[in-house]
Amino acid sequence: EDQVTQSPEALRLQEGESSSLNCSYTVSGLRGLFWYRQDPGKGPEFLFTLYSAGEEKEKERLKATLTKKESFLHITAPKPEDSATYLCAVQARGSNSGYALNFGKGTSLLVTP
Amino acid sequence: IAGITQAPTSQILAAGRRMTLRCTQDMRHNAMYWYRQDLGLGLRLIHYSNTAGTTGKGEVPDGYSVSRANTDDFPLTLASAVPSQTSVYFCASSDDRDSPLHFGNGTRLTVT
Numbered sequence: 001e002d003q004v005t006q007s008p009e010a011l012r013l014q015e016g017e018s019s020s021l022n023c024s025y026t027v028s029g030l031r032g033l034f035w036y037r038q039d040p041g042k043g044p045e046f047l048f049t050l051y052s053a054g055e056e057k058e059k060e061r062l063k064a065t066l067t068k069k070e071s072f073l074h075i076t077a078p079k080p081e082d083s084a085t086y087l088c089a090v091q092a093r094g095s096n097s098g099y100a101l102n103f104g105k106g107t108s109l110l111v112t113p
Numbered sequence: 114i115a116g117i118t119q120a121p122t123s124q125i126l127a128a129g130r131r132m133t134l135r136c137t138q139d140m141r142h143n144a145m146y147w148y149r150q151d152l153g154l155g156l157r158l159i160h161y162s163n164t165a166g167t168t169g170k171g172e173v174p175d176g177y178s179v180s181r182a183n184t185d186d187f188p189l190t191l192a193s194a195v196p197s198q199t200s201v202y203f204c205a206s207s208d209d210r211d212s213p214l215h216f217g218n219g220t221r222l223t224v225t
Contacts, residue, residue, distance in 0.1 A: 044203070045216075097171050098162075098169060099209070099210045101214055105153070105155035
């Protein structure tokens with residue numbers, strides 16, 4: 001059974017204090033690993049897709065990396081507007097659920113001034 | 114603005130009542146999905162549809178039904194609501210197997 005585990009559950013950072021969020025996964029054939037950002041009262045907003053180990057993607061202060069067992073979302077010099085819940089999800093090859101994503105429970109990030 | 118529209122945005126429903134959550138997309142995506150999001154449990158797949166005319170069951174389908182009569186609409190029906198169906202419901206769509214899912218802003222449902 002596919003599993004996605006995110007850690008930590010919650011993270012509080014000072015503005016400018018860099019850190020990383022972890023997403024560990026077990027899947028029977030990874031098609032893609034996805035990162036989303038979710039703000040309170042809103043739907044998840046797509047950030048990145050990673051397809052193979054060693055791949056990296058960057059967007060502003062965020063960089064996502066992928067290994068065969070986990071993905072990291074690195075946040076460099078965060079600002080208060082980066083406060084949100086960050087969700088990791090996997091898409092498995094040959095899934096019984098079509099192209100659906102299997103989500104982790106998320107990391108709630110708070111960046112204080 | 115292109116995207117997914119969900120209605121209603123929130124609803125309080127008496128147990129035993131029937132309710133349909135509406136979802137419409139204007140991106141002409143083939144695949145659509147319904148997830149529920151609960152504190153401590155994350156997003157869980159209820160039903161999905163890879164293309165108009167086909168549907169499939171996800172992780173937590175019991176008590177829910179869907180239909181996909183056309184590309185744009187994917188309604189979710191609760192035939193007889195129960196309190197455990199209190200949740201935030203998200204509809205999503207995707208273009209093909211390698212595309213990310215695009216989400217609506219959800220329907221917050223409370224069953225009393």
